[in-house]
Amino acid sequence: MKTTIQGRNRRLIEEFDPRTLAALEGLDLKARYVMEGFLAGLHQSPFHGFSVEFSDYRNYQPGDDLRHLDWRLYARSDRLCIKRYLQETNVRFYVVVDTSASMAYRGSGAWGSKLDHARLLAAALTWFLLRQNDAAGMITLSGGEEVPKFIRPSQRPSQFGLMLRQLEQLTPAGGACLAKLIQHTIRLVHRRSIILLFSDLLEPADDVALGFKQLRFHGHECIIFQILDRDETEFPFTEARVFQDLETGQERNITPAAVRATYLERFNAFMEAWRELFRGLEMAHCVVQTDDNPGRALARFLSERRKYK
Amino acid sequence: MSLLFPLALLGIAAIAAPLWLHLRRKTDPRLIRFSTLRFLQDSPSPERRPLRLRDILLFALRCLAVVALALAFAWPFVRESKPTIIRESRVYILDNTFSHQANDGVAKARDRIMREISSLGSDVQVAVVELAGAPIVLAGFGDDRLALEQKLRDLQPSHQRGSYLAAFRQANALLENSFGEKKRIIFQTDNQENQWTEHVHTAPFLQNTEVSISPPLAKLANLSLAFPKLQRIFLGEKSIVTFSAKLSHDGSAPRTEVVLKADGQVLLSKTLDLERKPETVSLQTEWEADANRWISGELTAQYAGDALASDNTLYFTHPPVREGTVAVLAQSAYLRLALSPEVMRGHWGARMIDPAKISEQLASENDAEVLCIESGYLQSPDARKLVWRYLTNGRGVILAANRVSPAVAGALRELGIEADSPAEGKRSGNLVYIASNHPIFHPFRSPDYGNLGEVKVHRHTRLRAAQGMPLVFGESGDVLLFQGTRFPGKLLVCSFGFEREQTSWPLHLTFIPFLDLALQHCRPTGEDGNNFECGETTTISLPQNSSAREVTVGGARFAVNNATAQIRLPDKPGIYEVSFDSAAEPARRFSVNPPPRESQLGYVSNPEAPAIWTVPNEKGPVAQAGTVPASALSRTDIFRQHWWWWLALAGLVALVTEMLWSSARKAQI
Numbered sequence: 001m002k003t004t005i006q007g008r009n010r011r012l013i014e015e016f017d018p019r020t021l022a023a024l025e026g027l028d029l030k031a032r033y034v035m036e037g038f039l040a041g042l043h044q045s046p047f048h049g050f051s052v053e054f055s056d057y058r059n060y061q062p063g064d065d066l067r068h069l070d071w072r073l074y075a076r077s078d079r080l081c082i083k084r085y086l087q088e089t090n091v092r093f094y095v096v097v098d099t100s101a102s103m104a105y106r107g108s109g110a111w112g113s114k115l116d117h118a119r120l121l122a123a124a125l126t127w128f129l130l131r132q133n134d135a136a137g138m139i140t141l142s143g144g145e146e147v148p149k150f151i152r153p154s155q156r157p158s159q160f161g162l163m164l165r166q167l168e169q170l171t172p173a174g175g176a177c178l179a180k181l182i183q184h185t186i187r188l189v190h191r192r193s194i195i196l197l198f199s200d201l202l203e204p205a206d207d208v209a210l211g212f213k214q215l216r217f218h219g220h221e222c223i224i225f226q227i228l229d230r231d232e233t234e235f236p237f238t239e240a241r242v243f244q245d246l247e248t249g250q251e252r253n254i255t256p257a258a259v260r261a262t263y264l265e266r267f268n269a270f271m272e273a274w275r276e277l278f279r280g281l282e283m284a285h286c287v288v289q290t291d292d293n294p295g296r297a298l299a300r301f302l303s304e305r306r307k308y309k
Numbered sequence: 310m311s312l313l314f315p316l317a318l319l320g321i322a323a324i325a326a327p328l329w330l331h332l333r334r335k336t337d338p339r340l341i342r343f344s345t346l347r348f349l350q351d352s353p354s355p356e357r358r359p360l361r362l363r364d365i366l367l368f369a370l371r372c373l374a375v376v377a378l379a380l381a382f383a384w385p386f387v388r389e390s391k392p393t394i395i396r397e398s399r400v401y402i403l404d405n406t407f408s409h410q411a412n413d414g415v416a417k418a419r420d421r422i423m424r425e426i427s428s429l430g431s432d433v434q435v436a437v438v439e440l441a442g443a444p445i446v447l448a449g450f451g452d453d454r455l456a457l458e459q460k461l462r463d464l465q466p467s468h469q470r471g472s473y474l475a476a477f478r479q480a481n482a483l484l485e486n487s488f489g490e491k492k493r494i495i496f497q498t499d500n501q502e503n504q505w506t507e508h509v510h511t512a513p514f515l516q517n518t519e520v521s522i523s524p525p526l527a528k529l530a531n532l533s534l535a536f537p538k539l540q541r542i543f544l545g546e547k548s549i550v551t552f553s554a555k556l557s558h559d560g561s562a563p564r565t566e567v568v569l570k571a572d573g574q575v576l577l578s579k580t581l582d583l584e585r586k587p588e589t590v591s592l593q594t595e596w597e598a599d600a601n602r603w604i605s606g607e608l609t610a611q612y613a614g615d616a617l618a619s620d621n622t623l624y625f626t627h628p629p630v631r632e633g634t635v636a637v638l639a640q641s642a643y644l645r646l647a648l649s650p651e652v653m654r655g656h657w658g659a660r661m662i663d664p665a666k667i668s669e670q671l672a673s674e675n676d677a678e679v680l681c682i683e684s685g686y687l688q689s690p691d692a693r694k695l696v697w698r699y700l701t702n703g704r705g706v707i708l709a710a711n712r713v714s715p716a717v718a719g720a721l722r723e724l725g726i727e728a729d730s731p732a733e734g735k736r737s738g739n740l741v742y743i744a745s746n747h748p749i750f751h752p753f754r755s756p757d758y759g760n761l762g763e764v765k766v767h768r769h770t771r772l773r774a775a776q777g778m779p780l781v782f783g784e785s786g787d788v789l790l791f792q793g794t795r796f797p798g799k800l801l802v803c804s805f806g807f808e809r810e811q812t813s814w815p816l817h818l819t820f821i822p823f824l825d826l827a828l829q830h831c832r833p834t835g836e837d838g839n840n841f842e843c844g845e846t847t848t849i850s851l852p853q854n855s856s857a858r859e860v861t862v863g864g865a866r867f868a869v870n871n872a873t874a875q876i877r878l879p880d881k882p883g884i885y886e887v888s889f890d891s892a893a894e895p896a897r898r899f900s901v902n903p904p905p906r907e908s909q910l911g912y913v914s915n916p917e918a919p920a921i922w923t924v925p926n927e928k929g930p931v932a933q934a935g936t937v938p939a940s941a942l943s944r945t946d947i948f949r950q951h952w953w954w955w956l957a958l959a960g961l962v963a964l965v966t967e968m969l970w971s972s973a974r975k976a977q978i
Binding site (some may be wrong): 254259 | 344345346350712
């Protein structure tokens with residue numbers, strides 16, 4: 001994976017321009033821009049065609065389609081066997097997007113807010129998954145609502161438009177809602193599935209951690225895309241200002257020079273706790289910076305996806 | 310200090326805007342909205358300032374601008390209390406009679422008065438009298454001119470006729486109580502000729518009063534309809550309605566389109582050529598109508614160049630037939646047959662009086678509406694008493710002088726009729742000189758009902774009455790039929806009996822219609838008036854068994870007193886229903902039309918009457934200094950005061966200062 005990204009994709013990643021992405025109108029176009037560029041870089045990669053490869057044989061049963069009968073094997077061993085392919089064993093993906101008010105934050109170097117970033121990644125991955133004949137669905141809590149919006153997983157081509165519309169309607173509002181969203185996901189998803197979670201995870205960890213454990217207990221695989229802004233990870237502010245919490249409305253007089261060290265220490269400990277949790281639960285954890293190329297996150301996803309083949 | 314437009318003070322509420330500007334908390338430009346402060350909880354919270362006014366001076370400046378501008382728009386003025394010598398007392402008379410509507414004359418006169426009043430100073434007292442049906446004082450000398458202007462603006466044109474003389478008397482009464490050194494009446498009128506000539510011989514009553522009259526109008530073309538007459542005539546079982554009206558024109562209209570509508574149906578539509586026709590044309594028509602229903606309709610005569618269009622439509626109503634009662638004391642077989650139920654069913658119920666039982670009839674007091682009697686019975690004292698009672702009680706009597714004995718002549722003399730006995734037996738020939746305008750003979754203008762000139766009278770009695778109106782003359786010049794006017798009841802005297810040897814009339818086609826019309830004419834009045842003029846006041850009688858307490862006419866209610874109600878007809882022409890209490894069915898229908906005399910648009914240039922009415926060579930009273938009431942300040946006086954100007958200036962100065970100040974502050978920030 002690492003080799004792949006450092007191969008021909010290096011040029012693509014280096015050529016990525018956040019301003020170009022910001023200038024594009026419509027989530028559909030943005031998602032295609034990101035994914036087409038990414039896939040062009042993967043043209044000769046080992047990932048190519050992984051979802052249509054031969055898997056194994058099973059015995060022929062009356063009624064099976066004769067097109068899938070291995071005639072050569074029959075000639076060699078006089079056995080009637082049916083070829084099975086990987087794409088027949090596709091899984092269900094659920095896109096889960098956090099819409100708490102903190103996702104509205106947009107730093108000075110970012111091309112969009114964290115939610116814009118989450119939307120873009122979710123749309124690009126949906127397009128990719130549907131193209132590979134995987135079923136994709138969605139669970140969101142928009143604008144501080146209590147009832148989640150649920151899109152049942154499907155492989156139909158129209159599913160992409162349906163999910164895009166839902167993604168475009170997402171508005172960041174309300175307080176912490178990730179724990180609630182995970183509980184809704186546990187309640188709504190019954191079969192083993194892969195959960196793609198897009199959040200900044202800036203919430204009290206206990207409830208959310210419990211939710212992740214329950215997801216794991218139910219057999220779901222989770223890939224967590226933690227979207228953060230450069231301002232959150234580095235706290236680059238210099239002038240003393242009044243800071244207002246987007247989720248609680250709480251205000252504080254902050255002198256950045258005085259508190260930066262404390263902030264970074266606490267933030268790193270917070271991130272380490274998440275990493276520890278995801279490591280323990282064997283969940284993929286991908287940190288995405290809002291001023292970074294979304295292709296990195298996709299590459300990470302593909303490497304994780306390969307594990308589940 | 311008063312305000313011309315006090316509602317403009319509501320503009321002071323605009324102070325709320327600067328108040329909000331100075332109280333609101335401005336967003337701190339240094340605020341950073343960050344995704345989470347959970348890692349910075351130990352930092353201090355900023356202090357929130359309490360709600361208080363900032364920049365008091367700027368706030369005061371803005372409030373001053375708002376208040377000053379609101380006050381300026383309210384237009385303040387001061388009422389001066391110092392006494393003012395009243396130079397002139399002036400009464401405007403606005404002629405609002407129907408004729409003045411021609412060429413929009415009332416509106417023009419009203420605007421002229423309003424213009425003059427608004428330009429007058431406080432040294433001129435003003436009163437305004439409106440002349441509609443009667444003179445009405447719109448505003449006295451002490452009344453507010455602004456209210457007067459509003460009253461003039463709200464004035465509606467009237468369809469009534471009012472007397473110029475009455476208006477001048479009303480104006481004179483106002484001037485008698487005025488303070489002005491000079492007294493003046495300004496009459497805004499159309500100078501209708503028949504109005505000025507009506508009271509030209511009235512004694513002088515205007516003392517030291519100058520009269521100004523607006524110049525006369527040029528001759529205006531007019532075509533008008535008036536005098537609707539409807540009568541029902543029965544030809545066998547058929548009920549025919551005869552209708553007539555007068556069309557007046559001044560020769561300027563070559564032709565007109567006449568349309569007659571009754572009960573929603575167009576009965577007649579005809580183009581009438583008016584060239585070389587007399588000024589008054591009589592229109593007459595007839596149609597068959599249900600005898601048991603009201604007839605209501607309108608006659609219109611359209612002409613495009615008409616100056617007074619409201620009199621081109623004539624409304625009319627006529628009641629259904631009500632069966633009358635007639636008592637018959639006659640031996641004439643023809644008369645008895647003509648009044649029998651077989652002939653008069655549904656119209657008249659005849660009661661034959663036995664000559665031997667006249668006293669019983671006299672005692673019963675159950676009188677019919679009309680008594681038909683032959684003069685021979687007047688020899689009986691009871692019969693004479695009966696006739697006398699009918700006439701004095703307002704009932705009708707048809708007296709046929711078939712025989713005149715000395716006793717009968719004496720009885721006739723009691724009734725005011727002199728019978729000339731030598732003429733008895735004289736052959737008079739055919740009927741001639743018939744009063745065709747009389748209701749009885751009016752329908753016979755139409756040849757459909759027969760020719761009265763064919764009726765022969767073989768023998769008649771020469772009768773004379775000092776109080777009577779001759780209706781029919783014979784060839785000899787004797788009066789053959791006349792109507793007595795001495796009694797409250799109607800007396801119709803025929804100088805011959807309805808016998809074959811006296812007249813051929815009972816065998817003639819016209820006899821039954823004549824008898825029916827004569828009985829209808831003689832029956833007690835009460836419901837015969839259904840056509841009125843606009844604004845006319847009349848008394849209507851309710852049925853004896855009616856318990857109604859009020860009468861409604863055109864939406865107006867009138868109280869009932871002793872089974873009668875005095876009502877005032879609406880001012881606008883039309884057909885109006887009369888109902889008693891809240892009954893759904895109308896009891897009667899009235900047609901209301903403009904006064905016919907108001908349609909005569911003849912004008913005079915220098916009317917003689919005002920000069921005759923003025924008392925010459927008398928010195929007027931010494932002028933008294935009066936205090937002008939504050940409310941009498943004219944709008945011109947108010948506009949001359951410049952309070953609003955100073956306030957507007959102050960508001961503008963405050964606004965300019967505020968703008969400069971605000972700009973300077975922004976530059977500092």
